[in-house]
Amino acid sequence: MKLNVNSDIAFTYLWSRKKQTIIAAAGVMFGISMYIFMQSLMKGTNDYFEKNSFSNTAHIRIYNENKVADTHLLDSSFKDKSTKILVNPKQVQQSLGLTNPFGLIHSIWKDPQVAAVTPQVSATVLYTSGSVRLNGNMVGVNIVEEDKMFDVKGNMVKGDFRDLNRVNNGILIGKGIADKLSLHVGDNITVTAGATPRIMRVVGIFATTVVQVDNTKSYVNISQAQNLVGKDRSYVTDIKVNLHDYNNAPVKARELEKMTGYKAEDWVQANEQLKAAFKIRAVILNSVIGVILLVAGFGIYNILNMTIYEKIKEIAILKATGFSGGAVISIFLQQAIYIGLIGAVIGLILGFNLTLAVSKIYIGAGNLKYLPMSFYWPHYVQGVVFGIITTVAAGYFPAKKASKVDPVTIIRG
Amino acid sequence: MTKPIALQSEKLTKYFYDPVKMPVLRDITMEVHKGEFVSIVGKSGCGKSTLLYVLSTMDRDYEGTLTINGTKVTGLDVNELAKIRNSSIGFVFQFHYLLPDFSCLKNVMIPGLRLGKYSYKEVEDRAYQKLKMFGVEDQALKMASKLSGGQQQRVAIARALINDPAIIMGDEPTGNLDSKNTGIVFDLFQQLSREFGQTLITVTHDEDFARRSDRIIEMADGEIKDHGH
Ligand SMILES: Nc1ncnc2c1ncn2[C@@H]1O[C@H](COP(=O)(O)OP(=O)(O)OP(=O)(O)O)[C@@H](O)[C@H]1O
């Protein structure tokens, strides 16, 4: 072995106190494996919920929002500089339809950041089968485009979603509706949107992870929806936009609001709760990891302190034979670092295997089959970095203390 | 004698404050020439060890000045002093103090590795030679804690010699040795001073050992009574 003499001494001390070394390393190992495991679980869950939220929320949804009456009419008729005040302004009921929707879609498509644009007609409806009635909302879509944006196919439990384009009065209904009205593929269902009820044929049943959606939602062809609400082919209530990078949605939404003059809601606004949940989970996780690393750090601190207490005479000898304070710090800090490294490497392996094992646990709730775990390499890097930082911080103070040992006082006894 | 001076002290005074302020060393002014083999003798408790700790630069808490090989070392910072000790001073403690977790060989090698002048292999060979000189080479790979007192003392002397220091200080280096081994150590010290010009300062209670050395410095109550010139 041709080691630097400081490392040589550090190794010998670690080796001659195997038990303590192992215990200290086990503390670090536990901390790092927990860090990796919990980060993987959290990121996996967050990714899952995020992805899931995109399975029924577009990155941006453009729609016509009811506005509080303002003074723009007064402004245009009295073109003076007087201040106009509306006493008791009310919500103005406007048509839910967008003006010139296909023109808007055409211009939105020109944006290179946009990955998909699709129009939608949504309406609140009443589902009837036999004597049972159920409130819900129906969306009229181009089902192929809808599938591209939201993976309709992945949620189908019965039937084929493409039948919406083949069967003239086809409808896809949520599993909750199907259960409550005891409907199967091929059965008829009465849908009332405006004045006239219409009989539709169930061509498919879908299940998302959101019960509320499964209990109320149905898909029909966009032209069928326009018929049902008694409007013409240019009637569109929502334009849904997906971007190449959903992180740009908030900014892009503001741009689209300016461009179209309609409300553009991005997925972040639509999922405030989701974001809040992410944040709360992050806080919980970070405190747990903080505590674990703190405990591991204290373990190292204690063990090095004990070593120094026991070896104080030897430290004095080393200093007497010419070891500087820096060399003594190096000897003890290296012990901390080696403990940290051993702990970190085993911790990484353990963390990975724990994550792997848990990712195989069957859950089987909705479309969630296994616990969502992410295997994200930066977690492993962070784990090692945190581990090393903790051990160095924990080792520094005992090492500093050792470097201050006065050889004469100790040797004289 | 016009030999160069290896070590010189001027008016060294040191106090201990426990239980009351009391001088242990008083106005010690002395010089030792290069290649000289000096013995320091005196009653137990007269301050011999204390003086040696000051001369070896380990103890910095004194008044007066100390010059080693022409360099004034009084007032240098701890790390500079550590360097000087490592390269130029070999010290044999009164109670030998080896590192018990290391083999005897490693104990001897450590100050050599610290110095970094020779490769690991060379340091190892040199350490073997030193152990051999004192007849403990067969103990080289044993843990230091497993040796007898006399064997430990010889390993400690070997350690003090590893970097060929200009000055070797020993605090009763033969205190645990039988007359045969004391003879070996004495002959070796004499050889080091005569052939290699190394300076030796040893504290001893062994009258015979002292008488055979080049010069005897006699201490009493923290003062030098006789310089032996
Ligand atoms: N840390 C201390 N505090 C106070 N007094 C001390 C301390 N260390 C030593 N002394 C005192 O200083 C004096 C000199 O001690 P020193 O160890 O130098 O003696 P010595 O000549 O080496 O004796 P010995 O031959 O027994 O080794 C003694 O009287 C001792 O009691």
Ligand SMILES: [Mg+2]
């Ligand atoms: Mg003494």
